[in-house]
Amino acid sequence: MKSKTYEHILVDHHDSLTTITIHRPSKLNALNIATIKELHDAFKQAESDTDTKAIIVTGSGEKAFVAGADIAEFADFSVSQGEQLAAQGQALLFDFVAHLSTPVIAAVNGFALGGGLELAMAAHFRIASDNAKMGLPEVSLGVIPGYGGTQRLPQLVGKGRAMEMIMTAGMIDANQALQFGLVNYVTPQEDLLPLAEKLAGKIMRNSSVAIAAAIEAINAGYEEGENGFDTEITVFGKCFGTADFHEGTQAFLEKRKPDFPGK
Numbered sequence: 001m002k003s004k005t006y007e008h009i010l011v012d013h014h015d016s017l018t019t020i021t022i023h024r025p026s027k028l029n030a031l032n033i034a035t036i037k038e039l040h041d042a043f044k045q046a047e048s049d050t051d052t053k054a055i056i057v058t059g060s061g062e063k064a065f066v067a068g069a070d071i072a073e074f075a076d077f078s079v080s081q082g083e084q085l086a087a088q089g090q091a092l093l094f095d096f097v098a099h100l101s102t103p104v105i106a107a108v109n110g111f112a113l114g115g116g117l118e119l120a121m122a123a124h125f126r127i128a129s130d131n132a133k134m135g136l137p138e139v140s141l142g143v144i145p146g147y148g149g150t151q152r153l154p155q156l157v158g159k160g161r162a163m164e165m166i167m168t169a170g171m172i173d174a175n176q177a178l179q180f181g182l183v184n185y186v187t188p189q190e191d192l193l194p195l196a197e198k199l200a201g202k203i204m205r206n207s208s209v210a211i212a213a214a215i216e217a218i219n220a221g222y223e224e225g226e227n228g229f230d231t232e233i234t235v236f237g238k239c240f241g242t243a244d245f246h247e248g249t250q251a252f253l254e255k256r257k258p259d260f261p262g263k
């Protein structure tokens, strides 16, 4: 994939893996609207690139993944601008990432607050460095999480814990996040990206079309008006019509490693 140049993010692509790094170090990688638009563009490009089999999203530097939405940008917004901010952000980035068919791993390398934690939660799963701190501090600013946080945090950690985290506006450390199931692993900072790459490598050995189908079925269980079990039946059936299914089953029967065509 030919990587584009952006102002607020860095995109690296090698060995079928695209790494997107939010890069606004002077603002602890806070998400202004321009950064959200760039992230949308980069995720969209990675999704459409047939040579991208997994995506890692992380923050630049050692201090922050993302310290939240850019408070300076929305401080004087009106009611309708506030609603528009949440709607646009969810459509362009948070819901967009959650529904990508390419697996997205968030490597949380420091503060993941507000929109930062919401971005990490929109990813398909998360790992964290041991200095990471996570929270949804919006009520301390007189607002609530608007990029999906009131929905995804209870899904990931349970309603009571989410209520406490959101109402206290407090931060939890990486080990607490691990205990809550908010992140899958905690590592020293220098091991974070290597671990993300190792996990991506394990994923990329499998059928990308089956992984896309699995993401669709898992997400369906969390969608209003959808029945996850019904979606599972439909997408399970569809897998039988793919070249990957043919290759995967033949390889097993022939006692060899599969070479998935990815279709």
Ligand code: COA
Binding pocket: 026, 027, 028, 030, 067, 068, 069, 070, 071, 072, 111, 113, 114, 115, 137, 138, 141
């Ligand atoms: N929006 C805009 N700017 C932010 C930001 C945010 N969410 N988070 C940090 N920054 C900026 C700071 O304003 C500061 O900029 P400046 O140097 O131009 O003044 C710079 O990033 C460094 O942050 P600073 O607060 O000096 O670092 P710190 O180590 O003292 O504190 C935090 C780190 C994360 C605890 C603190 O920055 C913070 O509380 N940020 C806001 C978190 C938040 O409420 N997020 C939810 C937003 S909805």
